[in-house]
Amino acid sequence: MRARLPAAAIAIGLLASFGLCFFLIAQVALSRPSSPGPTPTPEPTVAMGVLQHIRPEALPEGVSVEVVAADLDRPVAFAVAPDGRIFFTEKETGSVRAIVNDALLPDPVLTLPVAIHAEQGLLGIAVDPDFESNHHLWVFHSLPARANDGVKVNRVVRFTERNNTGIDVTAVFTSPNSEGDGTHNAGNLHFGPDGKLYVSIGEDNQPYLAQRLDDPRGKILRFNPSVPLTAPEDNPFYDGDGPNLDGIYTYGHRNPFDFAFDPLSEGVRIFVSENGPGCDDEINRIVPGYNYGWHSDYRCDDERELDPARNTIAPMLFWTPPTAPAGITVYAGDDIPEWYGDVFFCSYIDATLHHLRLNAARDAFVSHTAISGMFCQTDVFTGPDGGLYFVEGGGFEQGTLKRLVRRAP
Numbered sequence: 001m002r003a004r005l006p007a008a009a010i011a012i013g014l015l016a017s018f019g020l021c022f023f024l025i026a027q028v029a030l031s032r033p034s035s036p037g038p039t040p041t042p043e044p045t046v047a048m049g050v051l052q053h054i055r056p057e058a059l060p061e062g063v064s065v066e067v068v069a070a071d072l073d074r075p076v077a078f079a080v081a082p083d084g085r086i087f088f089t090e091k092e093t094g095s096v097r098a099i100v101n102d103a104l105l106p107d108p109v110l111t112l113p114v115a116i117h118a119e120q121g122l123l124g125i126a127v128d129p130d131f132e133s134n135h136h137l138w139v140f141h142s143l144p145a146r147a148n149d150g151v152k153v154n155r156v157v158r159f160t161e162r163n164n165t166g167i168d169v170t171a172v173f174t175s176p177n178s179e180g181d182g183t184h185n186a187g188n189l190h191f192g193p194d195g196k197l198y199v200s201i202g203e204d205n206q207p208y209l210a211q212r213l214d215d216p217r218g219k220i221l222r223f224n225p226s227v228p229l230t231a232p233e234d235n236p237f238y239d240g241d242g243p244n245l246d247g248i249y250t251y252g253h254r255n256p257f258d259f260a261f262d263p264l265s266e267g268v269r270i271f272v273s274e275n276g277p278g279c280d281d282e283i284n285r286i287v288p289g290y291n292y293g294w295h296s297d298y299r300c301d302d303e304r305e306l307d308p309a310r311n312t313i314a315p316m317l318f319w320t321p322p323t324a325p326a327g328i329t330v331y332a333g334d335d336i337p338e339w340y341g342d343v344f345f346c347s348y349i350d351a352t353l354h355h356l357r358l359n360a361a362r363d364a365f366v367s368h369t370a371i372s373g374m375f376c377q378t379d380v381f382t383g384p385d386g387g388l389y390f391v392e393g394g395g396f397e398q399g400t401l402k403r404l405v406r407r408a409p
Contacts, residue, residue: 042364057369068401075399084384091121110166115144118182124189140187173229175216179205184255202255207296213244222249236289252292273325281322282315324348327379333386346376
């Protein structure tokens, strides 16, 4: 049995998942395009109640767990470079670190100033699709007021990596960070198969912002990877000089901690982990232009019929009580072929490595298991050797990077 989580980590993790807004604020009416179309309806599969009942799953024959790197300083997000190096963010030091051949390099690649209260810090990281030629890395961090003329913000930063050192640091996007409790930053970023940079941002513990189309909070954003970031004109709410924030891809999110692109689907298909309040943690399928339902008077909507005005697409999976779903990935390695194309995600509070299988259309889940004996809290990803990597701990505590691999006897 695993030792119980430290009380402080549990308390803050609960805050991340259970935090509620104490004030209801009037929503501002903005220019909204017509509906993006009929709500996508998944192929018939198993009932939600079946998916919510998580069955244990033993490791496949020949698969074992190995420690890659231990005693990492509150790691959050990981990204793999084409040359096999693993880069990751440290929440409270503000450092990007590198793991090379299963060894943590002694010196940081880069250190940024960070606000560290509650869920703030150095959060997401992405490797540029053209990394082999430009060596660009992209990160999301909370910039403290002391480093920004008294104004705290969240930023996307691009820098260049040379010999495991970061240079040419450039801020390319800024989002407000005005709520004093420091929660619901989310702050992850990944490149899509279309070459665009996607960024998830929490609603800053101000639920009404999730429904506003002139504010980046409570959204998934889509950008051209330029300096500064610019919005593609085919984004669903692009209106040029109009009132909308052109980068918005989807809205109505509470705290979308992480998201993953599906390499087995045509075009762009995204699965996102969403932290609920006292109910309704979710895994959502992201469809451009849709509203995912979070708002200032939210009352556990997932059990109800969808409100077409504020919740235009149902979650693929939801459950109560919440457990703070965190890192999510589609396994794309060749080391465990029976898992190829399946969805895995971590939940911070109960330290579970979840395994979800998809239907043939890859738009709904058909099974939900938990890998026995594995404890995953912050991130999970396909490693450079084709194994499934995951982080035990991390976030508010020290972390250990582990991997599931099949070794020849």
